Structure formats: structure tokens, C-alpha cells
Amino acid sequence: MRHVPRQPREGINVSATHPLVEAGTLVAGLTAIFIAIVLLLIFLIEVVLYFVPAEKEAALFRDWLPVDLVTVSPADERLYQAQLLVDRLAVYWEESPYEFRVEIDDSAVANAMALPGGLIVVTQGLLDAVESENELAFVIGHELGHFRNRDHLRALGRGIVLSMFFAVTTGSDVSGLGIKVSDLALRGFSRRQEHAADEFGLAIVHRHYGHLDEAWRLFERWHESEGNASDIVAYTSTHPQPDDRIRQLESLAQREGWSMVGEVTPLRW
Amino acid sequence: MDSATIQYFNLFMNYGWPLLLLLTAYFIGTYIEKRHFRRIREREDEYRSMPVVTFDTMPDDWRASASTMVSGSIVVSLDYFKRVIAGLRSIVGGRIKTYEPLLDRARREATLRMIEDARRQGYDAIFNVRLETSRLANSRGDGNGTAGVEMLAFGTAVKLGSRFSRPADTT
Amino acid sequence: MEASTAYAIPISNTESIPGKQIVEFYGVVTGNTVRAKHIGRDIMAGLKNIVGGELVGYTELLQDSRQEATERMIEQARSMGANAVVNVRFATSSISQGAAELFAYGTAVKVA
Numbered sequence: 001m002r003h004v005p006r007q008p009r010e011g012i013n014v015s016a017t018h019p020l021v022e023a024g025t026l027v028a029g030l031t032a033i034f035i036a037i038v039l040l041l042i043f044l045i046e047v048v049l050y051f052v053p054a055e056k057e058a059a060l061f062r063d064w065l066p067v068d069l070v071t072v073s074p075a076d077e078r079l080y081q082a083q084l085l086v087d088r089l090a091v092y093w094e095e096s097p098y099e100f101r102v103e104i105d106d107s108a109v110a111n112a113m114a115l116p117g118g119l120i121v122v123t124q125g126l127l128d129a130v131e132s133e134n135e136l137a138f139v140i141g142h143e144l145g146h147f148r149n150r151d152h153l154r155a156l157g158r159g160i161v162l163s164m165f166f167a168v169t170t171g172s173d174v175s176g177l178g179i180k181v182s183d184l185a186l187r188g189f190s191r192r193q194e195h196a197a198d199e200f201g202l203a204i205v206h207r208h209y210g211h212l213d214e215a216w217r218l219f220e221r222w223h224e225s226e227g228n229a230s231d232i233v234a235y236t237s238t239h240p241q242p243d244d245r246i247r248q249l250e251s252l253a254q255r256e257g258w259s260m261v262g263e264v265t266p267l268r269w
Numbered sequence: 270m271d272s273a274t275i276q277y278f279n280l281f282m283n284y285g286w287p288l289l290l291l292l293t294a295y296f297i298g299t300y301i302e303k304r305h306f307r308r309i310r311e312r313e314d315e316y317r318s319m320p321v322v323t324f325d326t327m328p329d330d331w332r333a334s335a336s337t338m339v340s341g342s343i344v345v346s347l348d349y350f351k352r353v354i355a356g357l358r359s360i361v362g363g364r365i366k367t368y369e370p371l372l373d374r375a376r377r378e379a380t381l382r383m384i385e386d387a388r389r390q391g392y393d394a395i396f397n398v399r400l401e402t403s404r405l406a407n408s409r410g411d412g413n414g415t416a417g418v419e420m421l422a423f424g425t426a427v428k429l430g431s432r433f434s435r436p437a438d439t440t
Numbered sequence: 441m442e443a444s445t446a447y448a449i450p451i452s453n454t455e456s457i458p459g460k461q462i463v464e465f466y467g468v469v470t471g472n473t474v475r476a477k478h479i480g481r482d483i484m485a486g487l488k489n490i491v492g493g494e495l496v497g498y499t500e501l502l503q504d505s506r507q508e509a510t511e512r513m514i515e516q517a518r519s520m521g522a523n524a525v526v527n528v529r530f531a532t533s534s535i536s537q538g539a540a541e542l543f544a545y546g547t548a549v550k551v552a
Contacts, residue, residue: 003464004464005317009515012471026358323547326455355476359476362476362501369473373472376472398468400545403533418533
């Protein structure tokens with residue numbers, strides 16, 4: 001038995017496929033599958049929403065409060081006035097099954113949220129930013145619009161379902177990426193919801209005050225102070241840009257022939 | 270910082286940075302890999318004349334005058350790009366082609382180190398070579414990261430008797 | 441599920457091919473594959489972990505991997521001009537979550 005030095009051919013244990021090609025096909029294929037499944041899940045959420053009508057939701061969440069909410073004192077005058085304003089405006093949504101409650105969040109960032117069960121949360125920051133009751137009424141009307149379209153449940157449902165789906169099917173490295181990709185896709189949808197809520201809010205303001213003076217002054221102030229971010233940034237945020245919203249509202253007002261001037265109601269606190 | 274800058278920053282952190290990391294890992298990793306393969310081929314050519322076999326009994330005509338165990342090992346880590354690809358693969362199944370070059374060169378490197386170990390001590394041939402792989406546990410505990418993979422090659426090295434000290438002679 | 445074990449050249453996990461003599465030997469040849477299971481097998485395995493028993497999906501996966509690794513080893517041997525591989529050994533190890541590496545190695549020889 002004799003030793004004859006020989007070498008095997010190079011590359012037998014290595015595939016010829018270029019790693020970027022493999023990465024590319026995997027990513028493309030899986031993205032397509034993910035998108036299909038995400039759309040399916042969204043459809044399922046719609047089905048669930050159909051079977052949980054607003055009345056049932058209102059009954060289930062009647063006294064619910066989120067655990068991390070830090071509120072102002074119940075004796076706060078603004079809380080009382082805000083609740084009265086909400087009650088006055090809610091009248092214009094005749095079929096509403098909700099008994100709307102208002103809470104004021106301690107945060108200094110201007111924000112307003114529609115939460116299950118007819119809970120409207122506005123922040124201190126928002127109350128400090130508004131300069132007339134008309135502005136606040138528009139914000140509340142916008143949130144009422146969300147309730148009417150049941151957007152708050154959609155967003156909640158989607159968030160939960162998508163996180164669970166990605167956590168189950170992939171390892172931690174990939175699930176983060178998967179969530180980011182689908183998040184991006186869903187933000188376009190959110191902006192449509194925001195415009196629909198804006199229009200509902202504007203209609204309510206018009207019915208209550210008879211005019212639209214100062215209704216979206218808040219957006220105009222934001223637009224003036226911060227300018228507009230570029231298109232990419234706009235695309236990736238959940239709310240449309242202020243000037244975009246103003247344009248939509250102006251065109252709606254024009255279409256309906258609503259009056260733009262009238263006596264502005266001051267804040268009552 | 271105004272909100273536009275904050276939003277740009279968030280955008281970068283969420284999408285740009287992971288992508289940058291992936292591409293950097295890919296390009297640098299590929300360069301290092303090619304260089305390593307070249308070095309491996311050079312060294313394999315150098316040691317090709319040395320008999321290395323998996324027979325578990327020594328061929329009679331070797332007439333060993335001394336023997337010892339020799340081993341060579343290497344621990345490699347799986348880079349970020351490869352782990353992401355493997356994660357995607359484990360959904361659809363199939364060969365993870367990006368791991369193959371890494372494991373190939375790790376094993377050849379471990380074998381070369383074993384051979385170099387034998388050569389350094391003056392031995393001429395190795396038999397009963399065994400190759401082992403083991404995964405090093407990750408101290409992070411999120412279950413998915415891998416600290417590394419160890420390749421071990423070990424065998425019995427012998428000094429050959431006089432007739433076969435230069436086995437590259439043809440007969 | 442029977443594995444098809446017809447190989448292009450004779451291989452054996454002993455010193456030599458029974459009934460033949462080794463004339464020349466060339467060196468160590470290896471073949472390896474790294475495979476990932478797909479999500480279906482994972483789910484089935486998860487269920488099986490509750491009731492116990494053979495994980496058929498995984499058995500098939502590793503059988504296919506072993507076949508492929510052995511074939512790569514044989515390809516290396518043939519490219520060296522060998523016509524048999526002896527002292528073949530197998531090793532299985534897990535590389536990362538969901539990926540198993542299987543390799544086969546042996547000595548490429550010429551038998552007569």
C-alpha cells in the first residue's frame with residue numbers, strides 16, 4: 001500500500017450560488033409570503049370587528065383605563081370643561097353607542113388618543129397648545145371620527161397579531177426585520193384613516209359652531225413652526241404632514257360650501 | 270433637534286443601520302474568506318506529501334519508531350449576515366449555502382493545524398484522524414445567538430521507519 | 441422510509457473493502473452539508489415533544505443530509521482518482537438554532 005499525494009477538486013463542499021443571490025431570492029420570496037399573510041390577517045381582523053359591534057365594545061370597556069395612564073387631578077377645571085365639550089359634540093353622532101369619557105394625560109407632548117370603550121385621552125401638552133375652543137373641538141371631533149371608523153381597535157388588533165405572528169415563525173434576528181417591513185406597509189393605511197377622521201371632525205365642528213373659523217389653526221401653527229419634513233420622513237410617520245391635512249380640509253370645506261368665518265369661542269377655563 | 274431631524278434619525282436607526290451592518294458584514298467577511306482560502310490552499314500544497322488517513326490500525330509497512338497524539342482546532346463565529354440568512358432559511362428549509370464555505374475552511378484549517386503540530390514535533394504521518402464539530406453555547410441566553418462553532422481534528426502521529434521517510438517517491 | 445444507499449464507488453467503515461486489497465491511498469476526503477428544517481417540521485416536532493415518539497420529519501431531513509454529505513465525499517474521492525473510500529465516519533452537529541451540519545469523512549484509496 002503506497003501513499004500517492006493527490007488533492008481533491010476545489011469547491012465540492014461549497015455551493016456555487018453567490019451568497020448575495022441566495023440572500024436576494026430568500027428575501028424576495030419571503031417578503032412576498034409575509035405580505036400575503038399580513039393581508040390575510042388584516043382581513044381576519046376586519047371579520048372579528050364585524051362580529052364585535054360597537055355596542056358590545058362599549059359595554060365591555062365601559063370603565064376601562066390603560067394601566068400606564070398618569071392623569072391630572074379629578075378636580076381639574078379643564079377636565080370638567082373638556083368632558084362637557086365632548087358631551088356637546090357627541091350629540092352630532094346620533095347612532096353613537098358610546099358614553100364618551102375624557103381623561104387628561106400628564107404628558108407635555110401634544111397628543112390625543114381614541115381608546116376602547118369610548119375613552120378619549122388628551123394630554124396636558126395639547127390643552128396648552130390649543131388657543132380656542134374651536135381648535136379643541138376639531139381635535140375631539142377627529143377622535144370621534146376614529147371611534148366611528150373603529151380605527152382604534154384595528155390598530156390594536158394589528159399590533160398584537162403581527163407581533164405574535166413574527167415571534168412564532170422566525171428567530172429573533174429576523175422577526176424584528178419582519179415587523180419593521182410590515183409596519184412600514186401599514187403606515188400608508190393609517191394616513192388614510194387619519195384623513196377620514198379629519199373630515200368627520202370638520203363636519204361635527206361645522207354643525208356645532210356653524211362655521212370653520214380657527215378649526216385647524218393648530219395644524220397651521222405646527223406647520224409654521226416646524227416646516228415640512230421630506231417625503232421619505234412623511235411616508236414613514238403615521239400622521240399625514242400638517243400642510244397635507246390643511247389642504248384636505250380646505251378642499252372639503254370648499255366642496256361643502258361651509259363658511260370659513262364666524263365668531264370664535266374662547267376656552268372656558 | 271427639530272422633529273424632521275428626529276424622524277430622519279429614527280428612520281436611519283430602524284432601517285439604515287441594520288442594512289449597513291449586513292452589507293459591511295457581507296463585504297468584509299467575503300474578503301477575509303477569500304484570503305483565508307488562499308492561505309489554506311498554499312499550506313495544503315506544502316503538506317501534501319505527508320500521509321494523513323483515517324485508518325484505525327496503522328498500515329504494517331509504516332514501521333513506526335515513535336508516536337503521539339496530535340490535534341488542531343479552530344473556533345469560528347457566524348457573522349450577522351449569515352445568521353440572518355440562516356434564519357430566513359429555517360422558514361422554508363433547504364441547504365444553508367452561506368454556511369458551507371465557513372465550515373469548509375474551518376475544517377481544513379483545523380486539519381492543517383493538526384498536521385503542522387505533527388510536523389513541528391518531527392512526525393511523518395498521521396492515522397486514525399477524527400474530525401469533531403461542537404457548538405459553543407452563547408452566554409447571552411436569547412437562544413438564537415451562537416458564540417461560535419469549534420472544529421477539532423485529532424489523530425495519532427508516527428515517525429516512519431527508514432524505508433518510507435520520504436513517501437513522495439514514485440515506484 | 442428506506443434510504444437509497446447505492447453509491448457510485450464502494451465505501452466502507454472498516455479498514456478495507458471486503459474481498460479487495462488497497463493498492464494506493466491518497467488522503468482524507470470529506471463531504472458536508474448544512475441544512476435547515478422548514479417551519480412545518482418545526483411545528484410537528486413541537487407537537488411531538490408533547491406526546492413523544494419518532495420525529496419523522498427530522499429523520500427524513502437528516503437522512504437526506506447524510507446521503508448528500510456522503511455523495512460529496514465520494515465526489516472528492518473520485519476527483520482524486522480513487523475508486524473506494526474506507527474508514528468512513530459520520531458526525532452530526534447543530535450549528536445554530538434550526539440548522540444541523542452533517543459530515544462524512546474517510547480515506548480515499550485505490551483498490552484492486
